[in-house]
Amino acid sequence: MKRIILFICRLLVGVLFIFSGLIKANDPLGFGYKLVEYFEVFHMLFLADYATAMAILLCALEMILGAALLLGIRPVQVAWGLLLLIIFFTFLTFYSAFFDVVKTCGCFGDAIPLTPWQSFTKDLVLLLLIVVIFVNRKSIRPAITNPKAERASLWIISILSAGFGLYTLNFLPVMDFLPYKTGLNIPDQMKVPAGAPLDVFEITYTLKHKKTGENKVMTDKEYLKTGIWKDDNWEIIGEPVNKLIKKGFEPKIRDLKITDVQGTDYTTEIIGNPYYNLVIVANSLEKADVRAIGDLNALAINAAENYNIRTVVLTSTSPTGADAFKKRHKLVMEIFNADDVPLKSMVRANPGLILLKNGTVINKWHYHRLPSYDELEKNYFSKTP
Incomplete structure (x- = not known):
């Protein structure tokens, strides 16, 4: 029975x-953004520049420990690693939940969003399972008994774990769980369906009796039901x-607003364009890859000259900074402003390129x-009816 319980704990953990x-390694940049939220909470923003690297390492460590546990590789060290890691995660999720500082923990990325309390509960269950493993760590028998084969396996697991995070960082997530993924229609993701439940609010009043000085606290429903509002003695x-009180329907995309220098809203015009249009997303022009910006500029020139394709740049850089950047690099594209948060969700790259048609990615x-102009022409532009 003891072996069976230990085996089940090892398997689950x-x-x-x-x-x-x-x-999380599927989207290390997104996990890095989540780490920055924690850095802000604990006043450790000096680590913000290293968030992505730390995200890749943490993801790799989770996969390495998980695989090593299943294979029984170095069980004592692995048990210690699991225990320390889960204590750290449990503290973070409890702090987030109790003080309501980080709304989602990012435990499973954007694939399975969990509330802080759900994450804390999950970590408590894991902590219990890992304690069982830790207590019985010396009873774990390795599946690979040859020391050289064991070391080789550990190296292979480590390289694959870190390599996957590096690959997705440089070539976009293998699976996109965000509302701007290929095939989705952006305007549809911004709509609230007819009849969808709305947010329910409760208004609380504090009343004082003019003569006695008595105070009462009442909800808006109680205020109307009791008829106290008719009594002039209460104010x-x-x-x-x-x-x-109750959260209503929330569209997948609720914070995308595209404006020009004067603040004019161009959101509908740009994302609702019925023809092919190219959207370059550079949440920070100052940090964007300059060579890629040059390639995209050439691409925009060819697309406009041959097929009248409109190309726009979306950035959170200030209008003054964006204009200076445009002049410095002789850009032909129109530059519009949008908030940093939706831009980071649109494409996990700086810059990234999106091909839109009638609002669909x-x-x-x-x-x-980046695709060449010839590839875009062959696969898309030349097929336009």
Whole structure:
């Protein structure tokens, strides 16, 4: 029975650690953004520049520990590693939940969003399983008994784990779980369906009796039901408190707004263009790959001259900075402004290229894998009716 319990614990923890690491390594840039949120909470923003590298290492560590646990490789060291890691994660998720500072923990990336309390519960269960493994760490028998084969296996697991994160960082996620993925229609992701449940709020009033000085706290429903509002002796003091009771339907995309220098809204015009149009996403022009920007500029010139394709740049860089960048690099594209958050979700690259038609994401590319003009013409532009 003891062996069976230990085997089940190893299986559950090992598989879950591999799955968790793999999902986050699929989008290390996104996990890096989540780490920056934690750095802000703990006033450690000096680590922000290293967030992506730390994300790749953490994901790799999860996968390595999970695989090593399943194979029984170095069980004592692995048990210690698992215990320390889960204690750290449990502390983070509890802190996030109790103080309501980070809304989603990023445990499974954007594939399975969990609330902080759900994440904390998950970590408590894992902690219990890992404690069982830790107590019985010396009873774990390795599946590979040859020392050289064991070392070779560990090296292969480590290289594959880190390599996967590096690959997705440089060539976009293998699986895109964001609302801007290829094949989705952006305007549809921004709509609230007819009849969808709305947010439910409760208003709380603080009332004071003019003669006795007695105070009462009442909800808006109680205020109307009791008819106290008809009594001139009671007056509302202070500002009413508006509290969200039940969350209504929330569209997948709710924060995308594209504006020009004057603040004119161009969102519908750009994402609703019925023809092919190229959208270059560079959340920060100052940090964008300059060579890729030059290649995209040449691509935009050819597309405009031969097929009248419109190309726009979306950035969160200030209008003054964007204009200076445009002049410095002699860009022909129109530059529009949007918030940093949706831009980072549109494409995990700086810059990245999106091919849109009638609001639908036809395809998108990382700047390390930009298509040539000939490829775009052959596969898309020349096929336009």
